[in-house]
Amino acid sequence: MNNFQFHNPTRIVFGEGSADRIGELASSYGKTVLLVYGGGSIKSTGLYERTIKQLKESGITFYELPGIEPNPRLSTVNKGIDICREHGVDFILAVGGGSVIDASKAIAAGALYDGDVWDFFVGKASIQQALPIGTVLTLAATGSEMNGSTVISHWEEKLKRGAGSAHLYPRFSILDPSLTYSVPRNHTVYGSVDIMSHVFEQYFSLTTNTPLQERFCESILQTVIENVEPALANPNDAAARANLMWCGTMALNGGQISLGMQNDWASHGIEHEVSAIYDIPHGAGLAIIFPNWMRYVYKQRPDRFAQYATRVWGIDPAGKSEDELALAGIQATRDFFTRIGAESKLADFGIGDDQLDRMAEEAVRYGAIGSFKRLEKDDVREILRMSL
């Protein structure tokens, strides 16, 4: 176990009906609010009306930034920053999934920065302050509701980059599982893949002596695996939706499940290059890339992959070598993703091999990626090739 620091000040308000506390919570932080949301699903579900009614009743002046993209774009973030500056916004309320929350974080940082917000995403500046934000989560996936990270895309340059800061932790996050009943089937799938992928990035680590952390990771993986199919079979399954939502938050709340472990994040880096160019859903990209990353790297530490196979997938180790177990666990992962309806290859999105070089090049733009196995450009290209 490595030394670590941990500090997660986000207040979680979890449970059916918690979305009735939006006004009360928002008004304790701000008087002039920017309401950020996505493609309009919150209007069809009634959450939009429910939100603005509460904001009005709480005496809050609010402005709106609708239309956050699934891969949120810098240009949209800049629109939000302009609104904040023009109207003296003092609090940002994100109502949506990880994209909306990530965009809100970028706006929060950019609004108080005397420069181009993109600076934070390319290492030109670090975030020193941000407007406070709160979230109302509508999709179990990214964990952005309880961490200080954000990922946005520079669409014109086909770049997708992340930034993080202690200043970006939401002040509160409302986690009402009933808001996810209406999530389309494929987003339930992609969100679940995303949750599992966040755990993978932490669990497949070279750090030794982390038994509690490994078990926390395995706990989330097992619970997601148990609950995805019930949620798909019955979208209003309150138990499954609640479990997926809490798994999503715990999977990436400032790295709490893996404190003291070196994380990897190469697969996310590779996926970002794919969706930066092709704009495919993040979870879909991860479902394609992760099993191939696993196959490419498992020999770094077959014991961890064997443990994964037995503990998470319940694969009987009897008569199997460590490598065989490891590969069986990887195959179980691939099979599960396929069974729940996630894509298995880039070709499923019509993606061919013409941009492999560019994506590999961009992935290692700042140097080799990953820590479980350091990946150079050729490694990334090979993983992408395996994913075709």
Add this chain to the structure above:
Amino acid sequence: MNNFQFHNPTRIVFGEGSADRIGELASSYGKTVLLVYGGGSIKSTGLYERTIKQLKESGITFYELPGIEPNPRLSTVNKGIDICREHGVDFILAVGGGSVIDASKAIAAGALYDGDVWDFFVGKASIQQALPIGTVLTLAATGSEMNGSTVISHWEEKLKRGAGSAHLYPRFSILDPSLTYSVPRNHTVYGSVDIMSHVFEQYFSLTTNTPLQERFCESILQTVIENVEPALANPNDAAARANLMWCGTMALNGGQISLGMQNDWASHGIEHEVSAIYDIPHGAGLAIIFPNWMRYVYKQRPDRFAQYATRVWGIDPAGKSEDELALAGIQATRDFFTRIGAESKLADFGIGDDQLDRMAEEAVRYGAIGSFKRLEKDDVREILRMSL
């Protein structure tokens, strides 16, 4: 899963060498500090010198309250409150185990309260504010380093009572596992029993649909079980000490592992009555009482106890009824506590049956206790009788 709220603002600084950051962290919160510690072990280990050197170098004025008892007493807490008021203390630094931290929390609340601090422990008042505190943990046990609870004893009245408040969460806690290398063997044992008991209080719950929470609980139990004997065999085992320390914190950090689950806490209530009268170590009392509580209540939910037996103790369910499995898991618990050297009956402390009535009466002073099975006075007396 029930609805819940969660907010844990404590900053954790974990790892060997983190005790060199006492001055830096303390000085970011206070200029006039009350240094609280226990029976002098921090002097023999050099931690005392190491602490005051840093306080001095950070320009901090500090006063000292040594001599916190293993079951910290109200009279000692009041001494601390007097020092705070007299010298305008603005920050409390607890250097020690759970007792020292609990006493510090009580002092922190009492110093800003215009009345008797005991009011908070008997329900006469609730904590509205408290001085900020920081901790340097020297024993893996209570979790007090990352929660808002405190338990102190009114020695003259033979009462041991708890209080809690969001204001009592430490601002920071330094968790340096190397500080626990010198912990006496029996306190390593009792601390580990305490950690496991905290999990039991959360895990044996009537709440349904909490698969992630149950697995988090099981993760801690398994990890403690794996690491106690290595730590006893080699007190300087860095890996075992680090794992026990992190288990202790995660086991009771504002209930994070069991959010949305109804907790029980009857066994703690019963143990408090024993140690209030006989002043035995808290962990020792829990090791005696908990297996008997389990035997008394398991029929409320044999499925949870059967799950405990199979998942935590690896007991093969083949050919066993649910009740048999449950009882096997309880016996495994008892056997483990005995194997690591914890007492198994009150008689081991020379405690007879003459105060059973009084203890049972006091335990239900405010009504029946526990939620897994509501325990009336007769139930408590029976569990105590089984523990003789």
